[in-house]
Amino acid sequence: MTGPGAAHEVVRSGFAALVGRPNAGKSTLLNALVGEKVAIVSSTPQTTRHRLRGIVDEDDAQIVFVDTPGLHRPHDALGEELNRSAVLALSDVDVACLVIDASAPVGPGDRWVAHRVKESGAAKVLVLTKVDLVKPNELERQMAVARDLAEFDDVVACSGRTGFNVEGVKNAVVRLLPEGPRYFPREMRTDQPIEVLVAEMIRERVLHLTREEVPHAVGVVVEDISREREGLVRVTARIYVERESQRGIIVGKDGEMIKRIGTEARPAIERVLGEHVFLDVRVKVKRDWRRDASSIRRFGYGEGL
Numbered sequence: 001m002t003g004p005g006a007a008h009e010v011v012r013s014g015f016a017a018l019v020g021r022p023n024a025g026k027s028t029l030l031n032a033l034v035g036e037k038v039a040i041v042s043s044t045p046q047t048t049r050h051r052l053r054g055i056v057d058e059d060d061a062q063i064v065f066v067d068t069p070g071l072h073r074p075h076d077a078l079g080e081e082l083n084r085s086a087v088l089a090l091s092d093v094d095v096a097c098l099v100i101d102a103s104a105p106v107g108p109g110d111r112w113v114a115h116r117v118k119e120s121g122a123a124k125v126l127v128l129t130k131v132d133l134v135k136p137n138e139l140e141r142q143m144a145v146a147r148d149l150a151e152f153d154d155v156v157a158c159s160g161r162t163g164f165n166v167e168g169v170k171n172a173v174v175r176l177l178p179e180g181p182r183y184f185p186r187e188m189r190t191d192q193p194i195e196v197l198v199a200e201m202i203r204e205r206v207l208h209l210t211r212e213e214v215p216h217a218v219g220v221v222v223e224d225i226s227r228e229r230e231g232l233v234r235v236t237a238r239i240y241v242e243r244e245s246q247r248g249i250i251v252g253k254d255g256e257m258i259k260r261i262g263t264e265a266r267p268a269i270e271r272v273l274g275e276h277v278f279l280d281v282r283v284k285v286k287r288d289w290r291r292d293a294s295s296i297r298r299f300g301y302g303e304g305l
């Protein structure tokens with residue numbers, strides 16, 4: 001016997017990719033859709049380095065949103081891997097959401113992404129986000145230009161930051177989904193392992209606290225999460241950089257920067273783990289890791305291991 005919510009209950013369900021240029025606002029929108037922080041966000045382009053799923057579960061539907069690295073002209077092996085991962089995400093989704101920053105001009109980068117979306121064969125939704133940054137007449141102009149990028153099944157304007165019309169994005173996607181099972185348990189919000197979530201929380205703080213080439217040169221790995229004693233969990237993490245000079249920046253004068261990174265990351269990590277956390281974070285140099293495919297994948301970036 002099965003009751004409501006059983007595994008083979010039929011609802012509207014499927015997968016919807018969020019694709020677009022770096023910094024368009026994809027991960028912010030994903031968090032708003034899911035109602036929980038499952039993806040890190042920063043003003044540094046190429047913040048997202050792996051495909052990750054955020055699950056929206058409702059009584060009559062389940063949408064699995066797939067956040068992707070921003071598609072861009074790659075400068076190194078890491079960039080190529082990120083692009084590959086984002087394009088691959090388009091190959092097996094029901095809906096492709098082309099996410100465009102309403103406050104930035106539509107350019108060749110958006111056109112290139114639109115081509116990838118057209119090739120995918122998925123249903124297409126145009127999502128203009130960051131509408132909190134534009135006046136209504138600007139939005140209309142932007143919308144008119146963006147609409148020409150492809151033949152869209154639907155067009156939505158929203159703001160991931162304020163939450164304006166995020167519901168509209170959900171509704172547009174649900175209408176395009178077939179009937180099917182719930183693919184994930186109802187309470188699940190993301191498919192990322194806890195170690196990955198924690199490593200990302202640390203990397204987000206580094207992105208916020210450092211500048212220029214440093215954010216791009218950083219990779220974070222959580223090596224171990226274990227119980228220190230009742231009520232306290234020890235997280236052992238390593239921040240990798242490419243040069244000794246970058247190590248100096250992350251450690252900071254008298255270790256001030258690394259301490260700050262830990263202090264700022266800890267509340268988010270404690271929310272994820274639901275316990276007090278002792279953070280053991282060290283900085284290591286792995287020369288030119290962004291040029292080395294196996295290092296990139298060992299960090300779990302792109303397609304990962």
Ligand SMILES: Nc1nc2c(ncn2[C@@H]2O[C@H](COP(=O)(O)OP(=O)(O)OP(=O)(O)O)[C@@H](O)[C@H]2O)c(=O)[nH]1
Binds near residue numbers: 021029045048162
């Ligand atoms: N004002 C405003 N800012 C936003 C909105 N959405 C995102 N941002 C900001 O835009 C920047 C980029 O946001 P992300 O969500 O990281 O963008 P992304 O598309 O995931 O970027 P990548 O992972 O690099 O591809 C951050 O500084 C966000 O705070 C929005 O709706 N309104």
Ligand SMILES: [Mg+2]
Binds near residue numbers: 048070
């Ligand atoms: Mg992102």
